[in-house]
């Protein structure tokens with residue numbers, strides 16, 4: 001789609017070969033020798049802290065031991081039986097605050113075992129060779145609808161199909177994958193999401209219907225009538241607004257839309273990017289929007305966050321990476337006004353902030369104008385509850401803006417489960433969504449088995 005130029009927002013700021021280098025795999029895979037050396041650093045701890053720190057509880061010492069003996073099939077089975085999206089997680093997990101953050105080798109050598117890289121080494125061949133590691137149980141005759149083909153929905157669908165249930169996955173987008181396909185930074189997962197999904201669907205028993213959104217023609221009440229169980233893995237489809245004057249100006253965009261367009265672009269050279277970009281926010285989305293703007297050739301990228309560095313949602317490693325890519329960070333500042341000339345965005349006025357004695361965030365009154373052709377808003381995603389409406393007095397309860405679930409991921413509606421970002425409460429990370437989907441599937445399977453196998 002060609003877009004009318006706005007301010008100084010233009011495509012092709014860098015040569016195609018430079019763009020290709022900028023978006024190349026950020027963490028190239030280990031070869032066998034490097035993997036064996038990395039594996040040898042593991043102490044195979046008893047009650048290993050790295051396993052406790054992994055939301056999916058992968059048996060890390062076990063898979064590393066198998067790598068050390070060249071048993072890649074065993075290593076991959078260890079990983080993927082705990083985390084069916086272990087290929088993606090090897091690339092996108094913030095390991096510095098999960099498994100590697102808790103590795104005991106931090107204490108004696110200030111360097112953890114490279115668990116993420118080893119996980120990738122152990123699993124890459126599975127997708128390349130389309131290796132079958134799991135078999136589907138005999139058909140149970142039970143049917144489950146999964147809404148949302150993101151990590152939570154896919155993990156749930158795979159575990160249910162493996163248990164013998166027939167699963168139909170509905171997704172509003174044109175492709176499955178959720179934020180793996182439309183959100184995660186392009187340089188973390190180049191060309192990987194759909195390969196992993198193809199492999200995952202190879203278990204059989206899963207039908208994916210894309211371009212079908214819950215709400216309207218596809219109602220929750222209907223799904224509950226047509227299926228034995230429903231799993232909701234709809235993520236957070238809405239975004240918070242700045243609620244500032246000038247927010248509807250051309251050049252002011254949601255960072256998630258910018259990133260989704262980038263992830264789907266047939267060519268990075270055709271993607272328009274501002275010359276001077278200001279990103280508002282302090283989480284993953286803000287960092288990814290800022291770094292990818294730089295990689296597309298923006299001359300200056302400034303990330304504005306209203307609190308200090310330690311309060312940012314992005315990890316310290318991600319912050320340092322953004323700075324190494326030339327992203328300038330302004331802490332303790334919040335946007336107050338989007339400034340334009342003749343309807344064209346020219347800047348963002350920010351006000352510096354501080355905490356008062358009660359820890360409340362206050363403006364200092366000290367303001368500054370940051371020049372900008374493009375402003376990317378990344379101040380949080382929210383659940384869109386309208387499509388989830390129940391029927392009559394059957395209400396899907398929410399808690400703190402997300403779907404309320406019990407420890408088995410059951411919602412307030414009978415035979416409806418939910419997991420992933422749409423339930424929240426823990427980490428909004430791929431690995432947590434996978435764990436939620438997996439645990440919900442086990443609960444659904446348990447309930448369906450109590451009802452007995454139905455003749456197909």
Ligand SMILES: Cc1cc2nc3c(=O)[nH]c(=O)nc-3n(C[C@H](O)[C@H](O)[C@H](O)COP(=O)(O)OP(=O)(O)OC[C@H]3O[C@@H](n4cnc5c(N)ncnc54)[C@H](O)[C@@H]3O)c2cc1C
Pocket residue numbers: 092093094147148149150151152153170171172173176177178179180183184185188212213214215233234235236237256259284285288387419420421422427428429430431433
């Ligand atoms: C920009 C960005 C970068 C990120 N980077 C990382 C990272 O590096 N590492 C990491 O671990 N995590 C990262 N995350 C977080 C991670 O992507 C999410 O936690 C994870 O994808 C949540 O999975 P999910 O299945 O719950 O939801 P999603 O991935 O959001 O999937 C939800 C799916 O539901 C579908 N859907 C929504 N509404 C409807 C409807 N009404 N009807 C039908 N379908 C619907 C959507 O189309 C989507 O496919 C990032 C998030 C963002 C936004």
Ligand code: SF4
Pocket residue numbers: 041042043044045048049050051060061102103104105113115
């Ligand atoms: S904590 Fe580190 S050394 Fe111990 S088992 Fe895990 S990876 Fe190996």
